[in-house]
Amino acid sequence: xxxxxxxLALTATLIAGAAQAQxxxxxxxxxxxxxxxxxxxxxxxxxxxxxxxARAIGKHIPGSPTVVVSNMAGAGSIVATQHIAIAAPxxxxxxxxxxxxxxxxxxxxxxxxxxxxxxxxxxxGSANNELYVCIIRADAPAKNFDEFLKGNVLIGASAAGGxxxxxxxxxxxxxxxxxxxxxxxxxxxxxxxxxxxxxxxGTCGIGWSTVSVQKAQWVKDKFIRVVAQEGMRSEPQLDKExxxxxYSYAKTKEQQQIMQVHYEPLTFGRPFIAAPxxxxxxxxxxxxxxxxxxxxxxxxxxxxxxKLDVSPISGTEMAQIVNRIFDLPPNIIEAARxxxxxx
Numbered sequence: 165x166x167x168x169x170x171x172l173a174l175t176a177t178l179i180a181g182a183a184q185a186q187x188x189x190x191x192x193x194x195x196x197x198x199x200x201x202x203x204x205x206x207x208x209x210x211x212x213x214x215x216x217x218a219r220a221i222g223k224h225i226p227g228s229p230t231v232v233v234s235n236m237a238g239a240g241s242i243v244a245t246q247h248i249a250i251a252a253p254x255x256x257x258x259x260x261x262x263x264x265x266x267x268x269x270x271x272x273x274x275x276x277x278x279x280x281x282x283x284x285x286x287x288x289g290s291a292n293n294e295l296y297v298c299i300i301r302a303d304a305p306a307k308n309f310d311e312f313l314k315g316n317v318l319i320g321a322s323a324a325g326g327x328x329x330x331x332x333x334x335x336x337x338x339x340x341x342x343x344x345x346x347x348x349x350x351x352x353x354x355x356x357x358x359x360x361x362x363x364x365x366g367t368c369g370i371g372w373s374t375v376s377v378q379k380a381q382w383v384k385d386k387f388i389r390v391v392a393q394e395g396m397r398s399e400p401q402l403d404k405e406x407x408x409x410x411y412s413y414a415k416t417k418e419q420q421q422i423m424q425v426h427y428e429p430l431t432f433g434r435p436f437i438a439a440p441x442x443x444x445x446x447x448x449x450x451x452x453x454x455x456x457x458x459x460x461x462x463x464x465x466x467x468x469x470x471k472l473d474v475s476p477i478s479g480t481e482m483a484q485i486v487n488r489i490f491d492l493p494p495n496i497i498e499a500a501r502x503x504x505x506x507x
Contacts, residue, residue, distance in 0.1 A: 185445050186226055186449070187226075188445070189226045189227065189445055189446055189449045190226035190227040191227065192227065192255075192256075192446065193225055193226055193227030193228070193229040193256075193257075193449075194227035194228070194229070195227075195229070196227070196229045196230075196257060197229060197230050197231075197232050197257070198222065198225070198229045198230070198231045198232070198256075198257050198258070198259065199231075199232055199233075199234060199252075199257065199258045199259070200214055200215075200217070200218040200231050200232065200233045200234070200259050200260070200261060201233075201234055201235075201236050201244050201247065201248060201252075201258065201259070201260045201261070202214035202215070202233060202234070202235045202236070202244070202260075202261045203236055203237065203238075203240075203241030203242075203243070203244030203245060203260060203261065203262040203263060203266060204235065204237050204241060204263065204350075204351040204352070205235060205237040205350045205351035205353050205354065206235050206353070207353040208351045208352040208353045208374065208378075209352060209370075209371045209373055209374030209377070209378070210241075210261055210262070210263065210351075210352075210434065211235065211261075212374075212377070212470065212472060213261060213291050213292075213434045213472065214233060214261030215233050216291075216463060216466060216467060216470070216472065217261065217291060217436065217454070217457055217463070218231045218232075218233045219231075219463075219466075220457045220460050220462060220463040221453050221454060221457040224452075224453035224454075224456040224457050224460070225449060225450065225453040226449055226453075229257075237350045237351055238323070238350070239277070239323045239324065239326070240263050240265045240266060240269070240322050240323055240324070240326025240327070240329070240330075241260075241262035241263035241265065241266035241326070242266050242269055242273075242277065242278060244260055244262055244266070245260060245262050245266040245267075245269075245278075245280060245285075245437065246278065246279060246280055248260045248437060248438065248439055249279075249280035249281075249285060249439055249440060250279060250280060252439060253439075254439040254440075254441035254442060255442065255443070255446070256438060256442045256443065256446035256447065256449075256450060258438065258439065259288060259436055259437070259438050259450065260436065260437045260438070261434065261435075261436055262435055262436075262437060263326060263327060263435075264294075264327070264429040264430060264432055264433060264435055265326055265327050265330060265429075266282075267282045267285065267429065267432075267435060267437075267486060268282070268426075268429050268489070269282070270282045271489070271490055271497060271501075272425060272426070272497065272500050272501045272504065272506055273324065273330075273501075273504070273506050274324060274506055275506075277324075280440075281440070282486065282490075283486060283487065283490055284440040285437045285438075285439075285440055286437060286438040286439060286440060286442045286447050286450075286479070287432075287435065287436075287437055287479040287480075287482040287483045287486070288436040288437060288438055288447075288450050288451055288454050288479045289435075289436055289451060289454040289455060289458070289476055289477060289478050289479045289482060290431075290432035290433060290434050290435045290436065290476060290477045290482055291433075291434035291436070291458065291474060291475075291476055292373065292433050292434050292472075292473045292474060292475045292476065293397070293430070293431055293432075293433055293473075293475045293477065294371050294372075294373065294395065294430045294433020294434060295371070295372045295373075295393060295394070295395045295397060295398070295399050295430065295433075296327060296331060296368070296369050296370060296371055296372065296393075296394040296395055296430060297368075297370060297371075297372045297375060297390050297392065297393055297394060297402070297407075298312065298331075298332075298335075298366065298367070298368040298369075298390070298391050298392040298394065298410075299359075299366050299367060299368075299370065299375060299388045299389065299390050299391070300312060300317060300365055300366030300388060300389055300391055301359060301362075301365050301366060301387065301388055301389075302386055302387055302388060302389055303365075304317050304365040304366055304389075305317060305365075306391065307389070308389075308391055309391045309392045309407075309408050309410070309413075312341075312343065312366075312391045312392070313335065313339050313340075313341040313342065313343075314341070314342055315342065315343065316342060316343065316344065317343040317344070317365050317366060318343070318344050318346060318364045318365045318366075319332050319343050319344065319345045319346065319364060319365070319366055319367055319368060320346055320349055320355040320358045320359060320363070320364035320366070320367045321345050321346065321347040321348075321349065321355070321367065321368075321369075322347065322348070322349050322350065322351060322352075322355070323347060323348060324347070324504075324505075326351075326369070327369030327370070328349075328352065328355060328367050328368065328369040328370055329345065329347045329369070330369065330426065330504045331368045331369030331394055331426065332345050332367075332368040332369065333345065333503065333504040333505055334422075334423065334426050334503050334504055335368065335392075335410065337502070337503040337504070338414065338419050338422060338423060338503060339413060346358075346363075346364055352367075352370050352371075352374055355367050355370070356370075356378065356379060359388070366388070366391075368392070368394065369394065371433065372390075372393075372399055372402070373433075373472060373473045375388075375390070376471065377470060377471045377472060380471070390402060390405070390407050391407065392407065392408060392409075392410045393407055393408065393409045393410065394409075394410050394411075394427065394430075395409070395411070395427050395430045396411065396424065396427050396428055396430065396431070410423070411423050411424075411427060418496075418499065421492075421496045421499075421500075422496065422499050422500045422503055425489060425492060425496060425497065425500035426500060426503075426504075428485065428489055429485070429486075429489065431477065431485055432477060432482045432485060432486075435482065436454060436479075438450060447479075450479075451478060451479040451480070454476070454478075454479065455476060455478055458474055458476040
């Protein structure tokens with residue numbers, strides 16, 4: 165056989181093998197229910213994204229399974245992540261829409277709380293590149309970020325591991341800020357309600373995509389002020405309004421690196437995961453289905469209607485980012501842990 169003929173034969177074999185593998189995946193998923201576990205309370209930003217993806221992804225998974233959503237709030241999505249990593253089926257029939265903080269918890273959080281290895285999670289993809297913000301009521305004793313850092317402002321937060329708890333602690337530590345943190349709220353929905361009732365005066369570490377959609381009227385009526393942008397990128401709309409990037413306040417390289425440890429994970433702002441042991445061919449099918457879902461005309465139309473940002477990254481890229489962060493120098497990681505009170 166000529167080299168040309170051998171090459172054609174190899175190509176045909178590879179194509180046939182790929183087709184067979186896809187058919188096996190389709191046979192597995194056909195007629196099944198796939199569970200989408202949202203690691204936050206119903207009604208919040210992560211719940212919106214989880215349900216948005218769940219409504220569309222089933223038709224892109226080989227075999228077209230039915231996707232069913234359930235909420236499992238607790239400890240900044242750590243409860244849900246731990247369930248997916250340890251207790252839930254490992255066959256690819258369970259996915260999770262979780263906080264980025266749950267991925268970072270084994271590195272910079274309470275090591276005694278988590279029982280999963282974040283680097284071994286099956287990363288399916290992320291629905292957007294998130295930007296978090298600090299917001300305060302207009303009647304709070306602060307008018308801008310400088311006054312916010314110095315003022316006696318009451319901040320609502322979730323449990324340890326959640327961004328609304330860890331990000332204010334980060335600002336307190338790096339900038340010697342003087343606001344108080346009331347933690348323990350289940351999620352952003354409850355924190356926003358507490359702000360509305362006046363129980364607390366603001367919050368940090370909440371997605372701009374959540375605030376701009378769920379509380380657009382608050383922004384329009386100036387019931388709240390956005391006093392800082394939290395992340396490695398900024399939002400042009402907020403730039404025009406003079407809202408500073410918290411990262412730009414860092415005065416030393418060490419401060420920048422500490423903030424980077426916490427802010428770079430926002431690159432995968434709305435992560436979707438599965439158990440570490442999901443068979444490779446099913447994980448690949450879920451990753452492919454996720455990226456197809458992100459460009460699905462129906463999903464894009466619904467996201468536009470809901471004013472949700474869709475700027476996805478692949479599961480492969482997510483894994484690369486996670487490994488890059490986890491491989492940072494130990495002294496930077498320890499300083500980043502100490503900044504949020506981790507032991």
